[in-house]
Amino acid sequence: MAGNGNTDGEFSFSAAAARDALPRITTEKGAKSTTSSDVCHDDTASRGNFQTIDQLHSLQKKRSAPTTPLKEGGGVVMGTSGPTTPVSGESMLQSVSASLASLTRETGPKLIRGDPTSAAKVAHVPQTPTSVPAADVSDSSLKFTHVLHNLSPAELYEQAIKYEKGSFVTSTGALATLSGAKTGRSPKDKRVVKDETTASELWWGKGSPNIEMDEQSFLVNRERAVDYLNSLDKVFVNDQYLNWDPENRIKVRIVSARAYHSLFMHNMCIRATPEELENFGTPDFTIYNAGKFPCNRFTHYMTSSTSVDINLGRREMVILGTQYAGEMKKGLFGVMHYLMPKRKILSLHSGCNMGKDGDVALFFGLSGTGKTTLSTDHNRYLIGDDEHCWSETGVSNIEGGCYAKCIDLSREKEPDIWNAIKFGTVLENVVFDEHTREVDYTDKSVTENTRAAYPIEYIPNSKIPCVGPHPKNVILLACDAFGVLPPVSKLDLAQTMYHFISGYTALVAGTEEGVKEPKATFSACFGAAFIMLHPTKYAAMLAEKMQAQGATGWLVNTGWSGGSYGSGSRIKLAYTRKIIDAIHSGSLLNATYQKTEIFGLEIPNEVEGVPSEILEPMNAWEDKVVYKDTLLKLAGLFRNNFETFRSHKIGEDGKLTEEILAAGPNF
Numbered sequence: 001m002a003g004n005g006n007t008d009g010e011f012s013f014s015a016a017a018a019r020d021a022l023p024r025i026t027t028e029k030g031a032k033s034t035t036s037s038d039v040c041h042d043d044t045a046s047r048g049n050f051q052t053i054d055q056l057h058s059l060q061k062k063r064s065a066p067t068t069p070l071k072e073g074g075g076v077v078m079g080t081s082g083p084t085t086p087v088s089g090e091s092m093l094q095s096v097s098a099s100l101a102s103l104t105r106e107t108g109p110k111l112i113r114g115d116p117t118s119a120a121k122v123a124h125v126p127q128t129p130t131s132v133p134a135a136d137v138s139d140s141s142l143k144f145t146h147v148l149h150n151l152s153p154a155e156l157y158e159q160a161i162k163y164e165k166g167s168f169v170t171s172t173g174a175l176a177t178l179s180g181a182k183t184g185r186s187p188k189d190k191r192v193v194k195d196e197t198t199a200s201e202l203w204w205g206k207g208s209p210n211i212e213m214d215e216q217s218f219l220v221n222r223e224r225a226v227d228y229l230n231s232l233d234k235v236f237v238n239d240q241y242l243n244w245d246p247e248n249r250i251k252v253r254i255v256s257a258r259a260y261h262s263l264f265m266h267n268m269c270i271r272a273t274p275e276e277l278e279n280f281g282t283p284d285f286t287i288y289n290a291g292k293f294p295c296n297r298f299t300h301y302m303t304s305s306t307s308v309d310i311n312l313g314r315r316e317m318v319i320l321g322t323q324y325a326g327e328m329k330k331g332l333f334g335v336m337h338y339l340m341p342k343r344k345i346l347s348l349h350s351g352c353n354m355g356k357d358g359d360v361a362l363f364f365g366l367s368g369t370g371k372t373t374l375s376t377d378h379n380r381y382l383i384g385d386d387e388h389c390w391s392e393t394g395v396s397n398i399e400g401g402c403y404a405k406c407i408d409l410s411r412e413k414e415p416d417i418w419n420a421i422k423f424g425t426v427l428e429n430v431v432f433d434e435h436t437r438e439v440d441y442t443d444k445s446v447t448e449n450t451r452a453a454y455p456i457e458y459i460p461n462s463k464i465p466c467v468g469p470h471p472k473n474v475i476l477l478a479c480d481a482f483g484v485l486p487p488v489s490k491l492d493l494a495q496t497m498y499h500f501i502s503g504y505t506a507l508v509a510g511t512e513e514g515v516k517e518p519k520a521t522f523s524a525c526f527g528a529a530f531i532m533l534h535p536t537k538y539a540a541m542l543a544e545k546m547q548a549q550g551a552t553g554w555l556v557n558t559g560w561s562g563g564s565y566g567s568g569s570r571i572k573l574a575y576t577r578k579i580i581d582a583i584h585s586g587s588l589l590n591a592t593y594q595k596t597e598i599f600g601l602e603i604p605n606e607v608e609g610v611p612s613e614i615l616e617p618m619n620a621w622e623d624k625v626v627y628k629d630t631l632l633k634l635a636g637l638f639r640n641n642f643e644t645f646r647s648h649k650i651g652e653d654g655k656l657t658e659e660i661l662a663a664g665p666n667f
Contacts (some may be wrong), residue, residue: 001221005500008393009076011376011440014109015531020228021486022267024172026657027657029177031070033317033497041071044545046167048444048445048446048447050236050446051292053180054476055420056166056181056214056446056512057165057177057178057182058514059431059445059446059520060166060168060176060178060429060431060432060446061168061431061432061433061434062429062431062432062433062440062443063435066617068201070519071407074249076213078408078517079645084659086406087388090149091380092147092149092239092280092389093111093112093113093147095280095282096108096111096149096237096253096255097111097148097282098430099253099255099283099286099325099443099620100145100229100230100235101114101226101253102107102223102226102228102230103219103222103223104223105617108569109143109144109230110143110144110145111144111145111146111147111486112144112145112147113145113147113149113236114146114147114148115146115148115159115438116146116233116234116622118321118378123592128332133183133418137516141615143636144236145229145230145232145233145234145235146233146235146236146539147234147235147237148234148235148236148262149237149239150237150238150239150240150266150272150277150406151163151236151259151262151266151371151586153266153423153424155450156175156259156262157169157175157234157259157263157265157315158497159178159236159259160175160258160259160260160263161175163259163316163515164179164258164259166438167259167431169262169437170363170421170427170430170432170437170438170439171432171437171438171439172421172422172439172542173217173422173423173424173425173438174421174422174423174424174426174427174439174601175260175263175425175427176261176427176430176432176437176439177422177426177427177428178429179260179322179324179325179428179429179447180291180292180322180323180324182306182322182323182324182427182583182624183346183428183447183449183450184306184324184326184447185324185326185330185376186304186306186322186324187209187326187529188211188322189303189304189305189307189308189322190209190211190308190309190310190331190565191211191212191213191217191218191301191307191308191419192210192211192212192213192309192310192311192312192444192478192525192532193212193213193218193309193310193311193312193313194212194213195215195315197312197313198313199236199605201338201532201533202338202532202533203531203532203534203535204573207524207528207644209528209529209530209531210532211301212301213301213309214300214301214485215311215313216300217299217301217302217473218309218311218314220296220299220300220316220541221295221299221307221309221318221320222288222309222316224290224293224296224309224320225288225289225290225318225320226288226290227318228257228290228292228293229255229257229288229290231296232257233255235255235256236254236257236258236259236261236262236264237253237254237258238252238253238254238266239251239253239272239277239280239433239470240252240254240263240266240268240269240270240271240272240400241269241270241272241276241400242270242319242332242336242341242398243270243336243396243397243398244270244396244398244400244465244466244467245389245391245393245396245467246395247391247532248340248343248389248391248396249270249319249473250268250285250335250336250339251280251281251283251284251285251331252283252284252285252602253283253285253286253287254286254287254328255286255287255288255289256287256289256291256342257289257290257291257292257324257503258289258291258292259326259450260325260426261289261291261322261328262325263424263426264325264328264329264453264501265325265328266328267400267401267424267425267454267455268328268329268397268401268424269332269399269401270397270400271400271455281533283315284315284454285315285316285317285332285335286315286316286317286327287316287317287319287332288316288317288318288319289319289328290318290320291318291320291322291323291324291327292323293320293321293337294306294320294321295307295320295321301643304321305321306320306321306322307319307320307321308320308322308327308331310331310334310335312338313336316329316498317331317335319331320433321640322626325426325428325453326403327401327494329399329533330529330530331389333347333349333398333530334531336387336398336531337530337531337533337538338533340389340627341520341533341537341538341541343391344392345389345390345391346389346390346391346538346541346542346545347366347387347388347389347398347538348362348364348387348388348389348525348538348542349360349387349525349530350363350364350371350385350386350387350388350397351363351371351372351374351376351384351385351527352375352382352383352384352397352468352471353366353375353376353381353382353386353467353585354380354381354463354468355378355379355381356379356380356381356385357378358468358469358470359472359473359584360383360394360395360472360473361375361380361471361472361473361475361584362374362388362390362395362471362473362475363475364475364477364500364525365476365478365479365505365526365558366474366479366503366505366523366526368407368479368505368506369475369477369478369479369505370477370479370491370558370576371385371386371560372385372386372402372404372405372417373414374475374558374576374577374580375462375542376414376416376417376459377536377580378416378461381394381461381462381463381468382456382461382462382463383395383397383462383466383467383468384397384398384399384402384456384457384461385402385403385404385456386399386402386403387399390470390471390542390545392538394467394468394469394470395468395471395515396466396467396468396532396536397456397466397467397469399454399456400456400466401453401454401455401456401582402420402452402453402454402456402458402459403451403452404417404420404451404454405449405450405451405454406421406427406430406439406441406450406451406454407442407444407448407450408441409441409632412442413424416459417452418461419438419460420452420453420454420458420459421452422454422458423454424454424458425453425454425458426452426453426454427439427446427450427451427452427511428450428451428452428453429446429449429450429451429493430443430446430450431437431443431445431613439522443469444525447460460507469571470545470549470551471546471549471553472549472550472551473551473552473553473554473581473584474496474542474546474551474552474554474584475554476491476496476499476500476526476553476554476555476556477505477556477558478499478504478505478555478557478558478560479504479505479506479557479558480504480506480557480559480560480634481506481519481520481559481560481564481565482506482520482559482560482564482630482631482633482634483498483518483559483560483561483562483564483565483567483568483617483620484558484617484627484629484630484631484634485555485557485559485599485601485617485634486596486603486616487552487556487571487575487576487610487614487615487618487652488553488554488555488556488557488579488583488588488603488604489554489555489596489601489602489603489606490553490554490588490589490593490601490602490603490604490608491552491553491555492553492603492663493547493553493662494545494660494662495553495555495600495601495663495664496541496542496543496546496553497539497540497659497660498534498596498642498661498664499553499555500525500526500539500542501514501524501525501535501536501642501644501645501660502522502631502638502641502651503522503523503524503525503526503527503528504520504522504638504641505521505523506519506521506565507557507561508521516568520634520637522637522638522641523649524645526540534643534659535645536648536650539650540650541658552589553587555581555601556580557571558571558573558576558659559571561614561617561620562614562620562621562622563620564630568620571614575593575609575610575611578607578608578609578610579607579610580617582607582608587608588604588607589655591605591606592604592605592606593605594616596616597631598619598631598632598635598665598667599635599665600663600666603615603616617631630657632667635665635667638665639664639665639666642661642664646661
């Protein structure tokens with residue numbers, strides 16, 4: 001039931017052999033156009049009204065009230081961080097030089113460790129003479145590039161504030177920064193190299209997020225990114241890990257041009273110890289973030305000045321034309337969606353927490369469903385809020401941090417996130433008072449997609465290391481704008497697979513560019529924008545693991561009741577928390593159930609602390625005729641969406657596919 005291809009999960013690298021095997025890059029005329037599939041984009045947002053960089057920066061700081069005295073040159077006291085991670089020696093520089101090597105030259109750039117403005121010159125990696133003709137030597141090959149390797153948050157603060165316009169320390173000690181023109185991901189500009197292997201392994205075509213590019217076009221973009229990075233006086237290099245499971249972790253290297261990007265990844269990936277850095281060796285995957293530099297629009301497959309390219313064969317990712325840091329996070333998530341199933345490990349777009357007795361719950365849900373809110377529970381340990389793996393030994397967080405939305409954030413609604421915004425945290429695209437540096441989380445002048453990136457240990461009840469036993473409950477969250485799904489229903493295995501593949505919710509204002517009114521949407525596996533294989537492969541792995549471990553599936557509606565959006569009301573968070581508590585305690589398994597029409601969902605007759613009249617959606621509607629029409633409308637949307645997956649067989653006899661189809665709405 002796992003994905004096709006090699007299952008041993010081992011990686012082998014030879015930079016020299018890889019370069020020798022690659023064709024020389026040639027330039028072709030014209031540019032091939034490609035279009036994006038209809039994929040749910042869960043974190044893009046309309047940007048503010050700015051046309052120039054200066055206008056963008058003017059939005060970041062709000063004018064103080066006239067009565068507030070303004071002082072020039074006021075100092076800001078920042079908190080202290082942990083000990084600076086020591087930089088490994090010449091072997092690290094040689095490794096980074098190999099990563100930054102052009103594919104058309106025999107050596108990488110000349111590197112020197114440390115800040116170029118520092119008076120002290122530290123160890124550097126020399127270049128050995130090559131046979132490259134003098135005519136091919138450029139000025140860039142004569143210069144040194146300074147490597148700032150695994151800097152501490154304090155050092156990255158200094159770099160950002162000194163050299164990156166738009167970087168400020170807020171009143172709580174966080175680093176406020178701007179991501180430039182792009183304030184969300186650019187899924188239409190994401191490309192995946194289609195080669196002999198990925199052509200048969202990956203999900204291509206209708207509904208897929210994977211838009212193809214060829215190897216040569218990737219190499220053109222890689223060369224452009226590497227040349228840009230090598231032209232700089234300094235680059236930031238992060239060597240870190242993905243996956244808290246020590247037997248299945250992945251070594252990643254991120255080469256970037258901004259301290260903001262380096263601090264973001266410092267927070268979001270798993271941080272290596274000094275001993276681990278000394279023996280880090282060759283990374284399993286490398287990101288070249290040259291986001292300040294555009295791609296060449298005459299390159300094949302380019303449709304804008306932005307391109308986010310993944311080459312699974314080379315284990316590399318190239319970013320051009322966007323400084324939005326979330327591209328790195330979600331790009332690596334897509335890579336894990338490819339690598340982990342090869343090891344029979346299920347990669348999941350989910351939150352995860354654990355009770356005091358060791359009972360683990362997974363939370364699936366798109367933006368606006370409450371996944372982060374519900375998985376962060378003071379009475380339970382947080383394993384992670386977004387990306388996880390489910391292996392033969394249990395669950396593990398892929399990341400080392402959290403990436404939380406900040407729009408309308410308040411201490412009362414989200415105390416843990418509020419308190420996590422302190423020294424070391426990156427605040428993206430927020431607006432703050434120019435004098436007090438207090439952030440106004442309601443201000444959408446730059447974008448509605450404001451974010452905070454912080455280490456997971458900033459959450460008081462986080463479980464370190466972020467691993468746990470097998471899940472007991474699998475909770476699928478949906479924000480139903482139609483108001484016809486019950487607040488909670490128990491799912492059998494086939495229904496769990498059906499609703500997992502469907503990934504239904506409603507896009508609400510602020511989660512996708514151009515969306516001002518909620519609309520129904522479907523995102524396979526609750527994260528179609530990031531998956532690599534066909535959704536049924538992940539669903540089959542989920543069903544297999546749930547069956548083996550005796551886990552129960554639940555569908556929880558955090559959306560509307562008593563009517564659709566505009567006429568009904570949003571289900572109270574307090575009620576949803578009572579439902580989740582009943583799932584965790586196991587009391588909901590002992591309830592009596594009745595089956596709904598059309599969707600055939602099992603709904604409890606009673607949940608402690610929740611009004612019984614809202615448990616059956618029809619009872620909460622005044623107009624039963626409109627309710628029935630709306631229910632049939634939503635059922636039709638489910639059926640139409642599932643046509644994409646109807647022809648895909650799971651298993652040799654396709655029996656599982658028939659069971660999944662039968663678990664859908666019946667009308």
